[in-house]
Amino acid sequence: MNKKIILFALALIISVSCTGCWDRLEIEELGIIVGMAFDIAHHEDDKQSGDNDQENAVSSDEMEDMEEGNVKGNFKMTLQYVYPKSMGGESSGNSIPQEPYINIQSEGTTVLHLINDVYNVSSRVPRYDHLKTIVISEELARSYNLYKFLNAVMKHPEIPYTCVVVISDGPASSIFELEPDLEALPAFEVNSLARVVKYTANRPRYITFGTLARYMANNRSFAIQRVSCENGILKITGAAVIKAGEFKFAGWLNERETEGLNWLMSDAEGGILEVISEKTGEIVSCWVAKDDCKITPVIKDNKIDFKVEVEAEAIIVEDWAMSFNAIKQNYIKEIETYMVKEAEDIIKTTLNKIQKECKADVANFGRTVKNKYPELWKNIKDNWDEEFSKAEIDVKVKLNLRASARKVSK
């Protein structure tokens, strides 16, 4: 009997002392974060620099510091917290109507500083498990190596690899201040909007944080969706080019150029081809239904060139001359030649932009070299973007035009 009492006491002591109190966290004390935005912090005197004209908002001596490798930036982080009371639907009658979110800003010289500064301004302990969106401002991407900058974020064990990363053309924090549309929170809105890629080709495939980490570890240039807000309307079109090696912003791709990029990535499904018919002088437009792009490296005299062969399917949607006739082979062939030319044109515009202006292999031509000539790749991979910008690329498009399901003529 005595033994039993001792055992019981022992069990009690153990269960009281081993309850995991170290990591105790009350749910009421948590602040669930769904969005994260990074900006360069500006002080009173240079406050107007949200405009695109003022690209070099970082002063010259700061730039020098950065070139020396001292990360001595002045960053601003905006965190979007869910405001639980207005999310749950339990509206208490007398309180003021409240947005379902609260944005909290912190400033700091390093990312860790930013993350720690949150504790000074937020009464809730931030939890990043449900993070949906990371927005980075163009200005920040232009002046800092994003790999170095985001490294601390990548190491954070709570931040999921599935959150979407976008680049904003204005201040990133303003994206989270918008009135949300169909979703309850701006961060959700950006996330859902970014994931729509099936029906449109004027934006690249969305990049999750995991994808970003993968591209950076592989030292690969990539295009990332551009988010903008004009007149309070959130919009994702076009792309920002992030160049490998330095992982800095290297230029925007406009909608047409992004479409070309999608053609190269076999993602042009949902794209549009619009041409003016030479015969009638009226607009003919097609909707791209399928795109399959094959890139083959060609090596000649120690120089790498590429052959791009696209096989696509498109549906004729509009013909303003009202001459549409899917039974007539001549007609189909005629439109086909226009469309092929247009598609090739789009792709060439993009290639020109990424080769000559950005000098960044965002369409992943490098992978084809890596797969086909692994020996050669080892020598050139560190200098690949330079090599790529010199390559000559031959573009061939094969298009198969279809009529719409409903109408065969007119």
Added chain:
Amino acid sequence: MIINSNDKISTKQATASVTAMIIGAGILTMTRSTGKEVGTPDIWMSVILGGMLALTLGFVHVKLSQRFPGETFFQYSHAICGKFIGTIINLAMIALFILLAGFEARVLAELVRSFLLYSTPLEVLIISFLWVGAYLVAGGLNPLVRIFELFSIVMVLILTGILILGLQHFDINNLRPVLSEGIMPVIKGVKSTFLSYLGYEILLFITGFMKEPQKAMKAMFIGVSIPIFYYIGIAVIVTGVLTLEETLTLTWPTATFVNSIDYPGGFIENFQIFFIIAWVLAIYTTFSGALYIASMGIGQIIKKKTSDFICFLMPVIFLVSMIPDNQARVFEMGDLMGNLWLVVAGIIPLIMLVVAVIRKKGSVKKANE
């Protein structure tokens, strides 16, 4: 030692034991440690070769055990090598299983601390784990294999789930070029896959307890093939999703891979947490098995009951698990253990089998059945 008839186990249970023992901490870091050795995306080939090696050694173990029906390794090692060398081999075996148990406990604690309980001291995590393991082992072999049976199904289901969910992010191009640097790096990688295959040695100890020991070979083949299949799957999918370069930068590649699963619709999120909780079970089975074998070994050397030594072993295992002073050392310890294991549980049983055949020890008839 007289084997209690209650302690007899079925062929299915033996199969599940092998599977549950093999699947453990190794799979969490396998892609990284092997990838580091191989240096090309051909990790999966090393995994296959490592699996073949494990099957071969498993074959040796079963052949050896079948020569001595009703006996465990700790008993027949005396018969083969004589009292003195046999005891040394037994002690080495026990030491290895203590090392394995300590390693598993530590990896579990590190894993839990990385993702779930950030500030809980390692000691607390390890000690509570040890208690739970000891509780199971104290019940003897039968509860243990029942847990193996149950949890191996859970592990297989979880692994199937994450492989299927990961498939949508899979890009075959990340596995190319195949064999870009020839076969040599692949062979170099085999050694580091071996850590993940540790645990099939359990057949040296439980064949004697089987109801139908002649079916031990079947149990071994199925029991080892299941982990081989899933390891290949994990190696292919993890490198195919994360790419080799990214895998090398990650502490827990498999867990991060699970974290990057992005299920369309998003009605289930944070698979990582489920995976880690499930993985506690996987590590638990390996740990308990190792603890059981180690205490059985000491029991049979001193000719006492197995359960008497569990309490004695617990502080030893705790100390072993606290040897590495940081996470990097834990992984180093794992690699070292893989190498030691190859010698003690790979080469020595092979030599013993040869010696047994030459000296005509054990019942040859039984082995040929």
